[in-house]
Amino acid sequence: MSHKILLLPGDGIGPEIVAEARRVLDVLCECHGLRCELEEAPIGGAGYDAAGQPLPAATLDLARAADAVLLGAVGGPRYDALPREVRPERGLLAIRAELGLFGNLRPAILFPQLAAASALRPEVVSGLDLLIVRELTGGIYFGEPRGVRTLPDGQRQGFDTELYSESEIVRITRLACRAAEQRQRRLCSVDKANVLESSGLWREVVEGVVEQEFPHIELSHMYVDNAAMQLVRAPKQFDVIVTGNLFGDILSDCAAQLTGSIGMLPSASLDEQGKGLYEPVHGSAPDIAGQDRANPLATILSVAMMLRYSLGAGELAERVEAAVAGVLADGLRTADLQGGTRRVGTREMGEAVAERLRAG
Missing domain, CATH: 3.40.718.10 (Isopropylmalate Dehydrogenase)
Incomplete structure (x- = not known):
């Protein structure tokens, strides 16, 4: 073929x-x-x-x-x-x-020959091999309504809308689970469910997909602020991370700095x-x-x-x-x-x- x-x-x-x-x-x-x-x-x-x-x-x-x-x-x-x-x-x-x-x-993979070039100590990042699965067509980058408006007091106000439907969450979770099946079968879902309604739905749907379709995948959850901290504290704890558009944009760039050069990603x-x-x-x-x-x-x-x-x-x-x-x-x-x-x-x-x- x-x-x-x-x-x-x-x-x-x-x-x-x-x-x-x-x-x-x-x-x-x-x-x-x-x-x-x-x-x-x-x-x-x-x-x-x-x-x-x-x-x-x-x-x-x-x-x-x-x-x-x-x-x-x-x-x-x-x-x-x-x-x-x-x-x-x-x-x-x-x-x-x-x-x-x-x-x-x-993927964020650190080749052994480049361990000394990472922003972190070699013992923290040696052997790093993680994968971030980011939802790419939904979330706050595409949500409506959005724009800039003038309030009654004359101030201008910018606004964007974070939206995720069940079907969008289901398909990105399935993709992440299939990727995890080819690796260590561990999936960490990153959200902000303690303050965002969209993240609350995200967590609920992710749990349902894994429980019903991928029960052999080990699922964990992490708030995005903690995930950012853990990426620079102990990045090798992660196998596959699945997250929304905004969080994925930020975390994947953070992970990029662990590998020695963005020219390797x-x-x-x-x-x-x-x-x-x-x-x-x-x-x-x-x-x-x-x-x-x-x-x-x-x-x-x-x-x-x-x-x-x-x-x-x-x-x-x-x-x-x-x-x-x-x-x-x-x-x-x-x-x-x-x-x-x-x-x-x-x-x-x-x-x-x-x-x-x-x-x-």
Whole structure:
């Protein structure tokens, strides 16, 4: 079976890091039996340059027809003066909405070779391997009503609405439980049920789904403020965390700082059928674009997530992850990574991973 994969390089360092991910996919096809058809299309600022929209209609059509989408990054200062509705970031929000990508998976894995680069002591983070499952299309970011109004006393007041329906909570809980089944079967649901009605419903529905459909999953609950503290106090206590859009946004960035560099963090955004958009967590880094300085490993690890979650090729995902660990063990480091024995650029790092895959 041949898979259709759409590559969206985007802006800034996006084309450089996606080129290295493509190199890895080519080796998997040449040496390890992966069959795929690769296409490229513009998004973000590149989409605006090509078609006057951050998500051109032709790009969306290709994304709908693909089995998986790999994105580099969007945005850059040259687009800051554009009207808000056509800025590059709108392309990313639009493709998530159009493809129904409700579940965001962000692993935080500390490779042993990078333990000294973490913000925490090595003994606290060594062996860290946790996964945050964030609900991506609901909550306060999308709730209505929202806006700014003038009160009778003349003051302006901003307001947003936190909303979650039972069906939204059910589907993100199922996704998190399925992920936990592939790991240590432990799930921590994070909310603020002591003060928020939406969190009260969240906790009730999560408990019901786990009890009825996943009784073999060990479920715990934690308030979000405590969860943030525990992530920096004892992060290895977590296996899978499931939470809403706002809390997930904050906690996943907090977890990112435990791994030594944001340049090591992949992510997946999935629909209900398991089709996904995969991208590194870092942004477009326009200040280093075109300088062969960007770390491609988060994008390459996003390829591993794509193989595992959308293409049903878990063994190939493990090969990619092992190749990344291997180049780090060899002492190769891009500019964002501490330690090592040899500083390399974007292309050389990608070539090193590809060579390890080619060798076995």
